[in-house]
Amino acid sequence: xxxxxxxxxxxxxxxxxxxxxxxxxxxxxxxxxxxxxxxxxxxxxxxxxxxxxxxxxxxxxxxxxxxxxxxxxxxxxxxxxxxxxxxxxxxxxxxxxxxxxxxxxx
Numbered sequence: 847x848x849x850x851x852x853x854x855x856x857x858x859x860x861x862x863x864x865x866x867x868x869x870x871x872x873x874x875x876x877x878x879x880x881x882x883x884x885x886x887x888x889x890x891x892x893x894x895x896x897x898x899x900x901x902x903x904x905x906x907x908x909x910x911x912x913x914x915x916x917x918x919x920x921x922x923x924x925x926x927x928x929x930x931x932x933x934x935x936x937x938x939x940x941x942x943x944x945x946x947x948x949x950x951x952x
Contacts, residue, residue, distance in 0.1 A: 855886055856917050856919075858917070859917065860917075860927055867928065867932075867933065870884055871952060876952050877934070881952040883950060883951055885949055886950065888946065888948060889946070890919065890938050921938060924936070924938070924948060928948075928950055934951055934952060
């Protein structure tokens, strides 16, 4: 079983993200039982190259989320949510601008 979320988690506060991900951990079997990774595509502040284009994109994204009450998180904030939700490990791979692939392992 696998699940995924793209730009969903930024709409929720930390406690709601933990609840959402905790429910996902219930649906995904452990790794040794063939459980697959859960993938989130979202912003990880500070991930990826620090070039001017990425910084400009991050600033525009920050301004947008100030208007819509979204939340952007750095790796430590994601780590806290991921482990509190019951996942055993994660991997963050920057892919497009401020977006990263966050792989969660049961």
